Amino acid sequence: MSPKKMDEQVILDAAAGEFAQKGFDGARVDAIAKRAGINKAMLYYRVGDKEELYRRVVLRGQMGFQNAIMKAMESSITAPETMANILAGIAENAAENRLIPSIMLRELAGNAKTFPEQGREGLKSFLSTVRSMVTMGIEEGTFRDIDPTALQFMVTGAIFTLSLTREMRQELNPDDPGPLSAEQITESIKDILLHGILKEGPEQ
Amino acid sequence: MSPKKMDEQVILDAAAGEFAQKGFDGARVDAIAKRAGINKAMLYYRVGDKEELYRRVVLRGQMGFQNAIMKAMESSITAPETMANILAGIAENAAENRLIPSIMLRELAGNAKTFPEQGREGLKSFLSTVRSMVTMGIEEGTFRDIDPTALQFMVTGAIFTLSLTREMRQELNPDDPGPLSAEQITESIKDILLHGILKEGPEQ
DNA sequence: ATTCTGTTTAACCGTTTGGTTAAATATAGC
């Protein structure tokens, strides 16, 4: 009934790599096929056209972040704890799946006009989660009266750009420490951010 | 000797708009011509091919940031002052020339592989400027012992993503305050960042 | 008025690209 089999994940991995490097318009369907080690027509047979390929890649990548955020929320009680865990979750996920930040930043640059409709709900819930975490911190008295919007984008902006420039930074700046682990990124940002938003300063 | 004349800036503006919205590969040369209200061949006559168009747009846009940074450096003495002025300079510039953050983030996403060779020096000097500002602050005792790399990308990452999502944010999150002025962005980020990096906390 | 030069355009061209299709190949059940 089925001769060989062909892992669909291989196709999505190949597509993710191509989309991340070249963007949707720059990506070549033939190149994706080549990366996956199959013929172009196979892509259409197994997944669909270029847009469907992209949709699947984005949605799969988004899931990782959503799970990370959810786990961070569940495993923490106070707002500072939540904040630190969200930070770590995003950083770890960006490090594991390095292709996604690239795709996401490109979406941002294009006003998310090619972002899958199905994924927009996820984005919304992420934004409102961070926001409610901040207001919670302010209400419980641990946070200063900071701007949640600014914090949202300081976290994601910093992590995404840091993991994206992983290879590039050192070349541009000899003083740069070079590639950082997710833990290092998390610690550095957490250090600045917690001092920046806590009323009393982190105890530790 | 010259019949009509045709402002070259109009062409570069049109190109910047197209490149910002669609990226290099997504941009259509015909579309740029249409935006500029001229014929496609005119582009090649006056500026050059697609790559040259892009090169010019990026270099022109980069100049604005470089000037802003330089002015910030000149007009400030202490490290916290410098830090605040750089922040404000970048934010103002991003607000004035909204197309550039989009182009820059796309470059980031593609590992800056299409970034003009000529512009790389500017990037380098920007990075080392911020870095030396941080080390100066640490040495003069006003800054805590923070990670300069993290700060670099928290500043640019936050400002770029904030100005890029200007139209998008409110749609995704009803609690979002919507479009923010450069001053608002500057103040929000400065508030968090200065508390985050200063030893004593901002006096004000 | 004619010439000369800088400017603008319409039409065209070769290539690339996303997508299709018809044929080939492999596997399982009979």
Next chain:
DNA sequence: GCTATATTTAACCAAACGGTTAAACAGAAT
């Protein structure tokens, strides 16, 4: 072996795209 079904491929196609070119046009100088 034969048939039915799932998989894979090579070849093909129309459309879109970047780029060119030859001709038209406009104004200044003579």
